[in-house]
Structure formats: structure tokens, C-alpha cells
Amino acid sequence: MEAAPVVTLINKRRSEIVVRWKEYMEERKDSSSIIDGRTIETTNDNFVDLIFDYLADNQSQDRLNNLMGRILALGWPLSYLTNGVHIFRRVVSTLIIESEMEKAVILDYFKAMEDLLDPIFNNLIEDATSTWENTVSIQKRALMELSAPLIPVMEYLAVMPLIGTIDTERAKLIMENLLEGVIAYRTEVVLIDITGVPVVDTMVAHHIIQAAEAVRLVGSECVLVGIRPEIAQTIVNLGIELGEFPTKSTLKKGIEYALELTNRAIVYKDKPSGLRL
Amino acid sequence: MNIAPNRVEIHNEWDIVRARQSGRERAKELGFGHVDQARIATAISELARNIYLYAKHGEIIISVIDGEKRGISIIAEDNGPGIRDLRKAMEDGYTTSGGLGAGLPGVKRLMDDFDIVSEEGQGTKITAKKYLR
């Protein structure tokens, strides 16, 4: 296929375009960037060369995509790449306009240029989105792993501290952990500590109630501890029914209560009689 | 792995057990954890029981979803009387059989996707799916 006239024009004026492009890139450079000037220069050279290669023959598209993908993977901002293509477009547009060709021809040139450059943008956006989606899913998994462990404290007593926001997916995982742990340690009472849960809304309360009910089904009991004043307020204001399972303000009070439930008590050895805790 | 769908015809109470056992097997092969295996088997049990109670006979088809997301698909199909009021049938606690009424809304919660088509006098087709996490 014969190259479009616009490509011929671009190739003929290549050195000029490169100079102008680099000037603009320099202007737009993020002064706070930690990437050193030498690296930026090399990358700029590669980048603009590959844009030319791509225009010369579509086979080079893979190489261009490849470079852009690598630049993104290095953590460079997406705006570096979009700017690069935008500036290229601007430089070429200026050239076309300066050429003083007929209006209809100029429009043809513009259209041809758009057709050539648009796929680069599309690819760039696809690439960036899939990179982000990937990151999000990795972070989601990391959050899952951060999920609540069940910590056996004493014989028949365990604590599950919940930290962070609880969504449906996490709630399921927490429930499984909780129940498996109850069975493994033969836990009679589980204290669910919500000190680290920032917001308790209807949804979160619902998940916690379900967990407590499931714990009761396997034959153990739940006590909800770590209820801060503002959480107590939201629970009442939202009209959330916590059902019949008990709540305590602190872990300490929860442990005392759990001991009482299982007919146990902490006995202090050789304690001076005047000193009572 | 064998990916041909399993079809279990439901005519009597024993078929309910056969259907859910087959579903649990398939879920296990696919790599579902044991809690999800129980969820899938229980959902099949509920669906098969609906067929047995209301339509007398029908079929449970268990197949593998081998797309972008892998999972298991359960189709429960009968030519029974159909469901007059779908909205009501999906309400918690609604029952016409004297059971706990956990049936359809329960199945919906056990699975990830739930779809029901029913016409009075024509029958009911329920498709429920669960994906690997």
C-alpha cells in the first residue's frame, strides 16, 4: 500500500518535527519529577522514533505498544504518553497549516493523521486500564489476606479482631475463618472486636449478626466488643437490631464476661488483701 | 476433566439426593472450597425438592461454565404448574408446601447468579450459577 501523503510529509520533515516535539516535551516536563533528565531524554528519543516507525509501517505498532507498556510498567504517568502523542499531533498540525495548501487538501491531511494516531490512543487507554485493573485485583487480594485471624486467648476463649472496611466478599471469608477456628480450637466463646472497623452501617451490622448466628449454630457463642460511643450512636440511630447477642465496650470487659459465661474466673495468687482490681 | 453436563431426572425423593451428590462432585472437581461445595449442593437440593413437590417430575442439569470466569451452572426445569406470582415466590418466608419457605430466595443467596422463567400451566426453568472465587 502506498503511504498516505501526510506520512510522506511527516517523513520529509522528520528532523524538524523531532526538534519541535522535544521542545514542547521539555516545556511540559513535570519539574517535580524524580526521573533524571538523561533517562527522560533517552525515552523521548525512543518514543518519537517509534511513532515515526509506526507511521511508516503498521507492523511497528507492536513495538510502539511494547514501549508504551514498558513505560507504564515503570510507573511513569500516563499523561507522559498522552502528552507525547498530543504534542506530536500538534506539531504535525502546525506543519500542515503552515504548508499553505488548499483547504480541502488540508482537511484530508488532518483526517489521515487522525486515523493514524487514534489507534495509538485506543491502545494506550486499553493498556492503562488493564494495568490498573490488574493492580486493583492484586490489592483486593492483599486486603483479603489481611483478613481477620481467630486468636485463641485461653482455653475455650478466642478473639477475632476485625480491621478495616467489611464488604460482602470479605464478610464471607471472615465468617469461614471464624467458624473453622471455632471448631479447631473448640472455642466456647468468641469475642469479635470491632475497634478497628471505621464505620458500622446496616450492611456491616448485618454481616456481623450473620456471623454471630452462624457461630451459635456450630455450638459456640459470640460477644461483640470494642464498641465506641459513635458506633453505639449509629447502631441505634439506624435502628439496627443486634438480636440477642451481647455487646461490651472493651475487649477487657468482654473477656471478663466470657469467663463468667463459662463459669470461670481469674484468681490472683498472693495478692495483698487491701489491693483489689 | 469431563465437561459434559450431568442430567439428573427428578421423579422421587431419592433423586434429590442423587442430584445434590452429583453437584457436589462436580463442584469439587472444579476446585470449589468445601463451603461453596455445600452451598452448591444445598441449592441443588432445594431446586430438586421444588420440582418433586410441585411438578412431580423434571430435570436438574449441572454443567461447567468455562468462560472468562469459571464456575458451575445448575438448571432446574419442569413442565409443572408454573409459578403464579414470581415476586411472591422470591419473598423470604413464602411457602405453599408447609416447609420453612427458605426455598427460592435461599437458593439466590447461596449462588451468585439466579434467573427464573415461569409460566402458569407451562412449567418453570431456573438457572443458578456460582463462580470460582
Next chain:
Amino acid sequence: MRIPILKLYNYLLTTIQVELDDQTAIQFQDDLLNKIHETGAIGVVIDLTSVEIIDSYIAKILGDVVNMSELLGAKVVLTGIRPAVALTLIDLGIRLKGVPTALDLEQGIEKLRQELGE
């Protein structure tokens, strides 16, 4: 298929080792109520450790058997419900409210003794 029911002093102990189909469940309900009547047992432990699936129908039969036994003067504790089973029951919206539970047979007996003040 009959599920064996053992008598131990004032209590009846039974552990369900098979997959519960409808017939077996109904038969078990009959057998347990008859046995309570026969022996005058005041406490029952039903151990479900080996049960892998409880759907809404079986759950209803179990819930009924607890209430029926109480009418006959026997307290029932369900023990050993597996985590997976508990989670599916929750999804089904079944809470078995008012039914005492315990982790295993041993704690079930302990619970009966507490509840019956023995």
C-alpha cells in the same frame, strides 16, 4: 435406613452418620419421639458432625423434632453442626432460633446438665 438412638441414664444420644434423605429424616423423627416416650428421657443430644448437607426441608424436620421432644418433656441439644452447613443455613435464612447448640457430644451433655439443673 434407621438411625440408632442410644440411651444413657436419663439421656438419649444419637449421632447421624448418613446423608439424610427425606425418608430417613422422617423415620428418625418417629423413632426419637417413640424412644423418648418409652424411656422417659429428659434430655437428648443429636450429633450432626457427619452431616454434610442440611437443606430447608431437613432443617425443618430437625427444628420440629426439637419442639416435639419438648412437648414430650425432653430438652434437645444439637451438636457438631459443621461450619459449611452453618453458613448454608444462614444463607437459606434458617436460624434455628431457640434450639440449643453445642460444639460436640461432650459439651452437648454438659449443656443439657446445665439447662436441666442436674
